[in-house]
Amino acid sequence: MDRYANSRRLLERAAGSLTGGVSSPFRAKAPVPLYFRDGEGPRLEDVDGNRYIDYALAWGPLILGHKHPQLVEAVRDLALKPHIYGAQHELEYEVSERIQELVPCAERVAFTCSGSEAVAAVFRLARAFTGRPRILRFEGHYHGWHDQELISYRPDPQRFGAPDAPCPTLDSRGQAANSLENVVVAPWNDVAALERLFARHGSEIAAAITEPVLCNSGCLMPESGYLETLRRITRENGALLIFDEVITGFRMTPGGAQRHFSVTPDLATFGKALAGGIVLSAFAGRRDVMEEMLKGAAFGGTFNGNPIAMGAAVATLDVLKDGRALRHANEMGIQLIEFIRALAAEFGIPLRITGFGAAFSLHFTKRSNLRNYRDTLEDDRDFLNRFLLAALDEGLYLLPDGRWYVSTVHSEREVEETIAAVRRVFTRVARPLRPSV
Ligand SMILES: Cc1ncc(COP(=O)(O)O)c(C=O)c1O
Structure with a gap:
């Protein structure tokens, strides 16, 4: 069964009038540019009824989540x-x-x-x-x-x-x-x-x-x-x-x-x-x-x-303005970073996470120091792409370059669900080095 059948159908229709079927070619991403019908707080729903925790946040603007x-x-x-x-x-x-x-x-x-x-x-x-x-x-x-x-x-x-x-x-x-x-x-x-x-x-x-x-x-x-x-x-x-x-x-x-x-x-x-x-x-x-x-x-x-x-x-x-909401967003992001790092270590996956809580990126690389653009060219993009496809199936909506944005309305609940989803993703894309505890 194709989880994204309705998105594919709508894209085909849109492509008849809208160049490439998208409003920005940056959005033409795998496996198909998704069409959405609703969003609430940190969550999104596509036209096939798939639900996601949203870490793309429209490439950044949704700092307060959807429909604050x-x-x-x-x-x-x-x-x-x-x-x-x-x-x-x-x-x-x-x-x-x-x-x-x-x-x-x-x-x-x-x-x-x-x-x-x-x-x-x-x-x-x-x-x-x-x-x-x-x-x-x-x-x-x-x-x-x-x-x-x-x-x-x-x-x-x-x-x-x-x-x-x-x-x-x-x-x-x-x-x-x-x-x-x-x-x-x-x-x-x-x-x-x-x-x-x-x-x-x-x-x-x-x-x-x-x-x-x-x-x-x-x-x-x-x-x-x-x-x-x-x-x-x-x-x-x-x-x-x-x-x-x-x-x-x-x-x-x-x-x-x-x-x-x-x-x-x-x-x-x-x-x-x-x-x-x-x-x-x-x-x-x-x-x-x-x-x-x-x-x-x-x-x-x-x-x-x-x-x-x-x-x-x-x-x-x-x-x-009083800083509290953003402190929360950044704290949620730090929790995610720490959990994902620990999971990657458990699965023996070389991973570096860079950034700050409310905006961070995954780099599947053995490089210990990432200082500039050229250092990121050694990232394993194929592995990232496999990770992203599996993450989408597991209900995590991420940006195509491995970046995560966290909003002021992501809560402990989303963090917990996300960690469980990332564990399933890692299980699909890599074999664990040692059994999980
Ligand atoms: C740092 C930075 N500057 C400028 C821009 C351009 O902004 P816009 O896409 O609104 O034209 C972007 C867009 O992603 C950006 O990330």
Whole structure:
């Protein structure tokens, strides 16, 4: 019997009008892109009636899980009011003031609709402010799909150059080749390489952008002192520091990774969790840099600051602001990490888990140290794929790269069920070395 028959049928119909049958090719995953009919808290149900504990959380936004009552109420109320003014309304500053309170760098805030858009805006502001052309970025980091953003994210090992001096590479067909001209690419967690690149290109670098935790290449943590060094070197060279907190924002702590690591960038981008699943992104930072948009650095957007997204952000931030809900999410994640590690050891499966509680990744590898993108290339992807297929059958909905997101409404009950499911998964994909106790 095909557990996913209805999804296959709907995909076939969708593919007749929707390119590839999906709204984002990133979602075309094995064994078939699933169609869903409902979700509640940390759980999801597909159109075949299969139920899952949701650790994909729509690739991050569902920090409060599905249909959180406060979010539902806010959106329902706003659905009865005008949906957009294309002009000012009070919810806008209700959100920006909350962000200002929570996020250390946020002297000023602006709204956009996607993470990619927020990143495009901060690149422009950085160039306008410094008068310099280049952005320094790190291999394996994802900052969006636009031409100037999608560089050296998944570089081809045949062309990516020496480990300490990566060669910038385009990640997409159809990308303008000259997108590479204004970029410098560095290996992450490598201070010596950073110093060399700044010594060579420092006067041209407008900003360095980093995911403060490298969530898009396996939730790798910055080494102790690395973000501080990045802060110092950018400052010494007159370049700005941008934290791309599209994932870590309103997930790691209510003030993002910058609050967790006590390193304040000049600019930061946010998205995903900010409005709990309603379309919204933002960027924030130093007032003098943000005010470049009042002095000719163009910025706009028809849907910016739309009331439903603003109301959803107020509701989400009000749940998150005292830190308790995120502490819970992170604690649940840590429990999962510890249990999964112990299970893998019991089954003799080489596994490293990296990240923090509310966002972590499984790496099936014998490597003891994972510092940057290239270190993850030794991960056993075939084993991961077998793990993911078995996990789906056992009721765990995960992202295709082995990343897990945990929400504020995952509870001990989900943790227990998950551990039992992971045990069944490991039993299916690997033989235990010694019997379980
Ligand atoms: C760190 C980071 N930056 C930027 C983006 C782009 O955001 P969006 O998909 O909303 O355009 C993403 C998306 O996953 C991301 O993870």
